[in-house]
Amino acid sequence: METSKNSSLFQCLGLIENYDEPSDSTLPRVITLLASLLGKMIQKTEKSLHTRHNKEGEITMFHGSRAPSMNIHRYIERVYRYTRCSPACFVAAFAYILRYLEIPVDTSVARRLTSLNVHRLLITSLLVAAKFLDRKCYNNAYYAKIGGVSTEEMNRLERTFLFDLDFRLNITTEMFEKHCLMLQRETVACGSRKLRTVLGELTCSCQAI
Numbered sequence: 244m245e246t247s248k249n250s251s252l253f254q255c256l257g258l259i260e261n262y263d264e265p266s267d268s269t270l271p272r273v274i275t276l277l278a279s280l281l282g283k284m285i286q287k288t289e290k291s292l293h294t295r296h297n298k299e300g301e302i303t304m305f306h307g308s309r310a311p312s313m314n315i316h317r318y319i320e321r322v323y324r325y326t327r328c329s330p331a332c333f334v335a336a337f338a339y340i341l342r343y344l345e346i347p348v349d350t351s352v353a354r355r356l357t358s359l360n361v362h363r364l365l366i367t368s369l370l371v372a373a374k375f376l377d378r379k380c381y382n383n384a385y386y387a388k389i390g391g392v393s394t395e396e397m398n399r400l401e402r403t404f405l406f407d408l409d410f411r412l413n414i415t416t417e418m419f420e421k422h423c424l425m426l427q428r429e430t431v432a433c434g435s436r437k438l439r440t441v442l443g444e445l446t447c448s449c450q451a452i
Contacts, residue, residue, distance in 0.1 A: 271333070273330050277336075285356055288356055304363075305367070306360045308359075322366065322390070331372075335419075336368035343368075366390030367400045383398055
């Protein structure tokens with residue numbers, strides 16, 4: 244029964260497919276849901292920052308001087324189309340980003356996901372996820388080209404990200420399913436009058452958001 248539920252969940256997100264012959268016309272649903280959820284997280288964060296005296300978040304090497312012109316959905320779609328990393332990597336990348344945001348910092352300002360750092364966090368977390376999960380993975384130079392950064396910067400981003408996570412890349416089956424459910428609920432939120440997204444849960448479990 245539980246296996247059947249998991250299969251339906253994974254099928255809904257587009258995690259179960261024949262990846263030996265990927266379709267160019269169909270994107271896994273997980274990409275759309277992840278882009279939507281990250282976008283709402285950023286809106287919530289930036290709205291909150293605008294209502295406070297301190298409008299600065301923690302500035303890290305993942306921050307750019309200005310937000311890229313390419314929106315999150317197009318950016319994630321670009322990474323998928325050119326790297327062909329498995330859709331499971333997007334779930335893992337989501338989990339890694341949340342872990343990164345939850346890490347306590349020495350400053351009085353918590354880590355937050357914003358339009359200035361989401362693109363670099365995405366390309367880095369997806370690179371790390373692909374290396375950890377997939378049998379084949381493009382090198383850092385290729386990911387740097389896809390992500391719009393230099394190879395040297397890509398190397399630094401990966402190294403910093405890994406050390407910040409303390410190299411905790413393993414994701415248990417239970418944790419993977421939990422993050423899949425968080426993304427699936429974004430589907431319900433789109434059609435719900437009350438907009439029941441996972442943002443409430445994230446606010447409780449992740450102070451950085």
